[in-house]
Amino acid sequence: xxxxxxxxxxxxxxxAEGRAFTSVSIIEGADRDRRARLLIAQVSGxxxxxxxxxxxxxxxxxxxxxxxxxxRQEIVVAEALELSRPGQDASRFAGVRLLFExxxxxxxxxxxxxxxxxxxxxxxxxxxxxxxxxxxxxxEFASRDKFPDxxxxxxxxxxxxxxxxxxxxxxxxxxxxxxxxxxDEICLREVIxxxxxYIGMIGSRRRxxxxxxxxxxxxxxxxxxHRVHAPIGLDIGALTPEEIAIAVMAEIVLNxxxxxxxxxxxxxxxxxxx
Amino acid sequence: MSLLTQSEVYEEIDRTLAxxxxxxxxxxxxxxxxxxxxxxxxxxxxxDGRMAGTVGGGCVEADxxxxxxxxxxxxxxRLCRFTLRDxxxxxxxxxxxxxxxxMEVFIEVWGRKS
Numbered sequence: 060x061x062x063x064x065x066x067x068x069x070x071x072x073x074x075a076e077g078r079a080f081t082s083v084s085i086i087e088g089a090d091r092d093r094r095a096r097l098l099i100a101q102v103s104g105x106x107x108x109x110x111x112x113x114x115x116x117x118x119x120x121x122x123x124x125x126x127x128x129x130x131r132q133e134i135v136v137a138e139a140l141e142l143s144r145p146g147q148d149a150s151r152f153a154g155v156r157l158l159f160e161x162x163x164x165x166x167x168x169x170x171x172x173x174x175x176x177x178x179x180x181x182x183x184x185x186x187x188x189x190x191x192x193x194x195x196x197x198x199e200f201a202s203r204d205k206f207p208d209x210x211x212x213x214x215x216x217x218x219x220x221x222x223x224x225x226x227x228x229x230x231x232x233x234x235x236x237x238x239x240x241x242x243d244e245i246c247l248r249e250v251i252x253x254x255x256x257y258i259g260m261i262g263s264r265r266r267x268x269x270x271x272x273x274x275x276x277x278x279x280x281x282x283x284x285h286r287v288h289a290p291i292g293l294d295i296g297a298l299t300p301e302e303i304a305i306a307v308m309a310e311i312v313l314n315x316x317x318x319x320x321x322x323x324x325x326x327x328x329x330x331x332x333x
Numbered sequence: 334m335s336l337l338t339q340s341e342v343y344e345e346i347d348r349t350l351a352x353x354x355x356x357x358x359x360x361x362x363x364x365x366x367x368x369x370x371x372x373x374x375x376x377x378x379x380x381d382g383r384m385a386g387t388v389g390g391g392c393v394e395a396d397x398x399x400x401x402x403x404x405x406x407x408x409x410x411r412l413c414r415f416t417l418r419d420x421x422x423x424x425x426x427x428x429x430x431x432x433x434x435x436m437e438v439f440i441e442v443w444g445r446k447s
Contacts, residue, residue, distance in 0.1 A: 063346040063443065070340055082339065086362060086412045086439045094410070094441065134373040136362050136437070156412075158362050158439060160373075162339045 061096050061108045069107060073100040074164040077228020081123040081161045085110060086136065088155030099123040101229060110157070114149065118142040119157055126159055130315040135159040164230040165190050168311075171218060171246040172237035173200030176261065179304035180234050181211055187308060189232070194221040196242075218246050227253040232311055234291065235260040244270045251283045257314050259291035259307060293320055337375045337386040345377055345385065346443050355380050355444030357401040361388050361436055368417050368434030380405055388438065393417055401440050408446040413438045 066082065073080040078101035085095050097119050098106040104124070110116050122142050126132040137157050143149035166189045170177045173195035181191050185208055192212040195201035201215035214221045218237070233255055235246045243260050247270065250258055260267060267289035274284060292306030293313065313320050342358055349356040359376040370389040377385040378401035388397050393415055400413050417434040 063343045063350060067340065067343040067347060070343065074340075080339070084439075084441070094443075134360070134362060158360075160339055160360070 060094055061098070065107065066096065066098060069098045069100075070162060073106065074162065076100075077164045077167070077226070077230040078102060079127040079161055079163045079229070081127060081159055082108075083110065083119045083123060084158050084160075086156050086158045088139070088152070097123075099127075101127040112151075114143075114147065115139060115152060115155070118147075118149070119159075122157075123159055123161075126161060129317070130163070131317055132159075133161050135161075164228065167228070167231045168192070169194065169222075169225065169231060169233050171195075171222075171233065171235045172242070173197070173202070173205055173213075174236065174238055175300040176236040176303050177234075178205050179300040180236065180307055181206055181208065183301075183304040183308045185210070187312070192225070194218055195237075218242060219249055222246065222249040227255050229254055229256055231255040232257040233259065234307055236291070240266050240270065244273070247287065247289075248274065248279075251279060251287065257288065257311055258286065259288035259310065261291045261303075262289060264290060288314075336371070336373055337377070342375055342377065342386075349379070350444050353444075355405055355442065355446065357405050357440055357442050359388060359397045359401045359438050359440045362412075362439045364434060364436040366417075366434035368436060370417070370434070370436055376401065378402060378405070391417075393436075397438055397440075400438070404440045404442050408442060410439075410441045413440060 070080050081099045083097040083099065095110045096108040097110050097116055098108050099120050100106050105120055110119060118139065122137060126135055137159065139152035139155040139157055140149055168184045168189040168191050170180055170191065170193045173193050177193060181193060184191055191210065192214060193201055193206055194214045196217050198215040201213045206213060227250065233250050235243050237243050237246060240262055243262060247260055271284055275281065288310060291310065292303060293309045295306050297303045297306040346356055346358065357378045359378065361370055361372050361374045364370055364372055370393065374388045375386045376388045376394065376397055378398055382402065384398060388394050396415055404411055415436050415438060417436065
């Protein structure tokens with residue numbers, strides 16, 4: 060049986076790697092008094108424990124991995140029988156219900172560029188509890204003067220070396236908003252194949268398409284290119300840096316939580332009698 | 334509403350067991366219908382009746398607390414179902430938004446009973 064101390068260590072190590080953590084327990088059906096636990100890390104898999112049956116453990120690990128890929132999931136109850144696939148003899152799990160408790164690492168936001176948009180994005184992201192890092196190769200922009208929030212980490216150095224020194228995890232979000240598309244492209248090339256959750260780059264449709272094309276010609280994996288959000292942000296008609304920041308953060312929330320991105324009143328305000 | 338995280342819960346279990354005390358962890362695992370309660374909310378209940386965290390307050394919190402104390406007493410984890418309309422004297426429409434919901438709470442007991 061796992062001690063709370065052992066569970067805590069596994070949990071902390073997993074979150075420190077930027078991965079989500081799931082603990083699975085049996086809440087109904089066999090053996091629920093044995094405090095069976097199965098601990099699972101996002102991507103890397105089983106950390107320890109058992110639910111008392113190898114097949115049940117395997118089904119739980121697979122389901123946990125699927126749940127951890129979907130940021131909306133925090134607490135899920137599943138029937139063990141429904142997790143099995145045809146051909147697996149899972150009849151002994153009839154009536155067994157599993158509880159999946161998911162904990163996610165703190166969200167990280169790395170803003171490339173400390174200009175007006177970068178400053179506004181930092182303010183908007185603070186509202187959403189991101190851990191924020193700002194990189195700019197101009198010291199006067201990666202400064203406390205421009206980013207008065209003491210929780211914002213500042214890196215006044217070359218974009219490439221700064222990005223290489225950071226640990227990038229599935230909890231990392233990149234917002235690339237440097238002073239020009241040359242630096243945007245340098246940043247994008249640096250991060251495009253890293254395991255980040257979100258990569259967005261500012262620019263006009265034409266500019267971003269040009270950069271995309273150049274990366275494609277240079278052999279960047281099309282799948283990696285496909286996941287880049289460029290031009291960055293939801294289309295809300297944003298003009299000012301602050302409005303752009305809201306459009307960017309709205310897209311990041313959409314990316315995490317899912318949703319249509321449409322107004323909730325899409326069918327027309329009050330068009331349907333309730 | 335800020336809920337207890339798993340890390341916070343295990344830290345507290347660890348501390349409590351280190352003091353040779355016992356603790357019950359009540360977690361809302363499912364909700365249905367209209368309830369102000371949120372899945373993932375956790376209430377920690379100690380043998381002396383003290384508690385930490387919340388499952389959303391209201392009468393149901395008292396019910397969960399009572400079940401958790403019983404679980405500690407009997408030294409048995411359990412899954413409990415609650416209907417969120419425990420005052421039969423009040424008609425449903427006067428209870429407003431909080432009535433009619435149901436929820437399941439998993440109560441897990443930690444620590445050996447002496």
